[in-house]
Amino acid sequence: MTAKFDSWGRVVRHPRVQAGVADLTGGAADGFLPFGNGRSYGDSCHNDRGRLIPMQPGAAIRAFDPDSGILTADAGVLLSDILALVMPHGFFLEVTPGTAQVTLGGAIANDVHGKNHHRRGTFGRSVVTFVLLGGDGESKACSPQTNPALFEATIGGMGLTGIIESATIRLMPVASANVRQTAFRFGSIDGYFDAIDAIDAAHEYSVAWIDQLASGARLGRGVMLAGDHAEDGGPARAPSPPRLAVPFAPPVNLLNRLTLKAFNGLYYGRAPKQPETGLVGWSSYFHPLDAITGWNRLYGPRGLFQHQSVYPAETARQTTISLIECAQKHGAASFLTVLKRFGDVPSPGLMSFPRPGFTLTLDFANSGERTLKMLDALDCIVLEAGGALNPYKDQRMSPKMFEASFPQWRELEAMRDPTLMSDLWRRTAMALDGTRASRTRAVSAR
Template sequence: MRQGFNSWGRVVRRHRDIASLAGLTGSGAGALLPFGNGRSYGDSCHNDAGRLMPMRPGAAIRAFDPETGLLTADAGVLLSEILALVMPHGYFLEVTPGTAQVTLGGAIANDVHGKNHHRRGTFGRSVVSFVLCTSDGSNIACTPAQNAGLFQATIGGMGLTGVIEAATIRLMRVPSANVRQTAFRFASIDGYFDAIDAIDAGHEYSVSWIDQLARGSSLGRGVLMAGDHAEDGGPARPPAPPRLSVPFSPPVNLLNRVTLKAFNALYFGRAPETSKSSIVPWGSYFHPLDAVRDWNRLYGPRGLFQHQSVYPAETARETTIRLIECAQRHGAASFLTVLKRFGDVPSPGLMSFPRPGFTLTLDFANSGPATLAMLDALDEIVLLAGGAINPYKDQRMSAAMFEASFPNWRTLEAQRDPALMSDFWRRTAMRLVRPEHERMPARAAAAG
């Protein structure tokens, strides 16, 4: 059966053959890839030479214990569905990414992060166990102690070690899902870096919006939003369908320099000049864009590229400036420009993207070769800083940049299920592999 499956970037949009979980056993090399909800921006969720295995149909929450905060669910369950169940019991996800419209399996496979990485690390730290289905017909129970090597490779392994059937995660108790937010604007990038140490020391969450178009003495100006679950936050509304939607893709990019300059000036001008505390709904703090269905269509028919990098704290101020200036020299406008700190809480995942330092996220409408040239230039800045590029936000980084970002990628390749492949892995890792006789067995040391 052929069905449409797109990544969130929509640079490449194709119909793909689909397969069921039962079809994994006996599949040929590189034949399949599990597909969650398509919120990866690039080609890590594509498999154009093979088939995709949809994980959403029939997915359900299997168990939830309000006493222990442990929840077991099928891999295709959305994080929003988990939140709807557990929030009335006083629980929240320990780590939530910028959208709740990702599946549990996708959150594990990409080892997603949130606004509290400096406190709690990545999503993988919440994972207690999972069952992994492999093409040899095995159903392998994985925990930090049981089949530990496969457990580590699967967290952040982009769906290549096997198909996660179900997982058990740990939730955290909160006084309210709603957030007491402390927000203020800063006049330049120096204002952010001068304030962030104290902000992160005093708050569970922090994130900053950056006006990527500001120049001169205002370069890097933005709004810093720290947050904590509010003791006096009151009852929180459960996740609801989006209030707004973009019903079709406009013929041109609506998020261009003209519209963004006006938006940025308005957003910055409305932010408080000095620190202001208020209680905000949990959805608007953690997942503001979930309120608009298909907002990615605003970038026009050619889609968008997202560039997310991480680089060491020691030179983060200078690196951030170089990245912003590089995008400006290329005449590019980023709608969603986000800066935040990654802490030193280690991930259990082998291929986790976050590492100590700072991470900058930039979104660009796809303008063809000019955009690709700019993204390569951004990569060079990150490479020189000793940083890395996020693979599940990527659709074009070179194999060399991937290897520099993840020098231990061969360990994942050694544990990759031979039946599983993605366009991303084919485009990067498979261009780097040594001749077949020099490679490790495909499932070597899987039990760890």
């Protein structure tokens, strides 16, 4: 049976062979890969030479204790479904990514982060235990106490250590899911870095939108959006269906320099010059683009690339400037340019992307070779700064960049279930493994 499973970047789109969990023990020449909801931007959720196992069909929430905030659900359950159940009871996810349309298993496998990494770390810290099915047909309970090495490798392991069947997570109590937001604009990148220490010390959440097209003295200008769950926020609405939709990809990229320059000027101009605090709905603060079905189609028929990096705090100001200037020199326009701080709260995951420093996210329409050259140039800046790239946002980084970002990859390879494979792992880790094997054979032959 075949079905279409696209990643969110839509650069590579064609049918994949679909399989069921029961097929896992039968083996496949090019492996299997669990598939959640396709919100990874690149090829970490692709296995085009093998088979995908969709995790959403039949997935359900199995238990929820409204006293303790402990919830157990199948891996294919969406975070939006979890929020709909727990918010009326005064709970919220400890860590929520930029969309609620990801599965529980996907949130664990990618060890996603949110706007409060400086306080709570990654999603993996909320995981109490999970059940992992291996290619040998055996299901194992994994936790920090039981099969701890497999637990650590699976969190952030991108679905390569086994099939997460179900998971138990810890939620956090909140007075309201809605957010008391403090917003203000800053005139340059200096305004952000001069303010961020005080902002993060005072607030649970913080994120900054950056006008990537601003240059000169205004380079890096943007809008700070800090927030906390409101003590007087009232009851939160359950996740509602999207209000708008992009039903098909237009023949051209609608998020180009002309349209983005106008949008950026309007958005920046409407932001308050001095900090203003007000109540905003939880979905508007955490998941604003969930209100538009298929917004990624606005980038046109060739899809988009997202470049998310993390780099050390000591040189973050200059690294951020260099990344923005590099994109400008290549004539590129980024719609979603987001800057956040990652704190020093450690992740339990072996291959977690967040680490202390700052993370910049840039989105670019796919313009072919010109875009790829620019992305390579951005990689060089991140590499020189001692930073890393986010693998579940990537679909083109080199094996060299992957190894620099994740020098511990061989530990995951040692824990990888041999029946599981992804295009990202084949493109990066397996290429490195093949190079190492070739060099070993060459030395042995001398």
